[in-house]
Amino acid sequence: MSKYDYDLFVIGAGSGGVRAGRMAAQLGKRVAVAEESRPGGTCVVRGCVPKKFMVYGADYGTAIREAVGYGWTVENAKFDWPKLRDAIQSEVSRLSGIYATILEKNGADLIQERAEFVDKHTVRLTKSGREVTAETILIAVGGRPWMPEMKGSEHAIMSDDAFLLDEMPERILIIGGGYIASEFAGIFAGFGVKTVQAYRGTRLLNGFDPEVRDAVNEVQSNNKIDLRFGVSPTEIKKSKGGYIVTFDDGTKIGTDLVFMATGRKPHTSGLGLENAGVEVDKNGAIIVDEYSRTRQDNIFAVGDVTNRMNLTPVAIREGMAFIETRFKDNPIAYDHSDIASAVFTRPPVGVVGLTEPEARREFGEEMTVYTTKFRPMKNVLAGDPQRCFMKLITEGKNERVVGIHIVGDDSAEIIQALGICVKAGLTKADFDRTCAVHPTLAEEIVTLKPREENKTTVVSKG
The missing domain is CATH 3.50.50.60 (FAD/NAD(P)-binding domain)
Known part of the structure; x- marks a missing residue:
């Protein structure tokens, strides 16, 4: 025994x-x-x-x-x-x-x-x-x-609390610029809540590809989310009509609910x-x-x-x-590279592999960047101005695909299959040989052209 x-x-x-x-x-x-x-x-x-x-x-x-x-x-x-x-x-x-x-x-x-x-x-x-x-x-x-310590922080909720609210507020202030803050901002705005998202940085989703971050800024604005950049809260004070949040630049925002989404x-x-x-x-x-x-x-x-x-x-x-x-006496170290993931903004983000800055650090000028930005067919009759963004990054003479980034409808579903392609080491030529399924949003990934600047300043194929 x-x-x-x-x-x-x-x-x-x-x-x-x-x-x-x-x-x-x-x-x-x-x-x-x-x-x-x-x-x-x-x-x-x-x-x-x-x-x-x-x-x-x-x-x-x-x-x-x-x-x-x-x-x-x-x-x-x-x-x-x-x-x-x-x-x-x-x-x-x-x-x-x-x-x-x-x-x-x-x-x-x-x-x-x-x-x-x-x-x-x-x-x-x-x-x-x-x-x-x-x-x-x-x-x-x-x-x-986790939330930073500040005067009045006990008045704020965190993500665990958001699922159990007694009622929907008319106004909400979400503090943070990561995926949790950005997702919940889209959710509350979609429920008709007047939503402000405040972040100390200049673009949402720190750590993501810069062009993805720009596209997500547009997504939030299109969803009528009031974005405030370069500010950090210093105090939350209860008021007769809700709460007043003071920021380090002296601005004050009144709201019915303060949601701290500042990390985990x-x-x-x-x-x-x-x-x-x-x-x-x-x-x-x-x-x-x-x-x-x-x-x-x-x-x-x-x-x-x-x-x-x-x-x-x-x-x-x-x-x-x-x-x-x-x-089982079979030592396995799980490989954490090239794992596809999604951010459920509205529309969502799907990514796998390297960002452009990461690829540039690893491969220098031996890389090519392909991008496109277009209005999805579904949005035309709906009167929705939201555009889809796609980016594909390759390295070396054979143009192995090392990164794919999508901001648009169904990107979380699409990126799962594309993650297989990146993990398998497929090349841009493999994508080009694949016939498009028309008319779909996903077909654009096999018809991408080099970003204009790459034709003269980035591409170096030897």
Whole structure:
């Protein structure tokens, strides 16, 4: 008999933790998974899933307004926020239940308590006080929203709160310029809320390709979002009609709701990592090697808590690689390169591979940039001025495709297939040989021409 209670103890029942726990249990390992909230983690409970439903809800409102251009008459249309909110939460509960059932059906114990480290092989369950030992421990607790300290910050909400609002405000001020801020700004504007998005930088989506950032600025403006750049909040004060937010340039904005979307941090505070000798970086992210192992050979970490690439499918793949490494004697380091991702602005962003600045640093002048910007066919009769932007980046004489960036309808769906192309190392010639599907937005990706400036200043094919 093992001297430990479990072969594997997983802290966190999000996508990565549940996948690893299920797979280990299927191998006959004794497994327990502890979760302080609801099974499903950030994505299912308070992230991608409920947020995407809200995006769909906002899109239906736009579709109703634009249907007039296609001959439809829509009378007495109105938006019922409580109805959508409750429907979303019902679906979240259903999905969370599925996560719990998956673990139970495969023989893993689901412990709905917070677990904290006592030592490298022992955790304490904070509700019951029970101590549990395990030969291997996997940390998969994800991240949590973060806001800077300022006077009156207690008056603001964060992303976790946005799904459970009692009512829709007439006005909202969203602080932040990242994907969460930009997505929720599009959602609230789509629900008819007067939306202001304030950001300390000069363009939204820091870290994305510069031309994508410009295109997203246009997307937000087209959605009637009031963008304020170069400002940071210093105080939130409750007023008779809502709140007054003061910024560092002296401006003040009145609003009914303040939404702080200023980032996320790994959820490691109070986890007792110091008791187990597990190291974290300055942001609280657990430091791991390429096999997701911490400095302790029996403790691993996957997902957002490591702050490598904070995407649900990545956490799942890291969890699967952990199982191969730890329990199948088949060390696998998950490859984090060329992973497609999306930002669900309205319309969304889809990207895979390198940005232009990244490609230029890596390949110098041995690169070609192809772009196009056009008004999608659907928008013409709808009277929507929004344009689609596409960008393809290649390197070397063979023009291997190293980056693709799209801002436009269905880009999140399109980029999944294009991610296969980039991962496979296909070339621009492969794209050119592919016949277009007409009339579609996606066909433009196989008919792209070099950006005008590249013809004289960038292209160098030797």
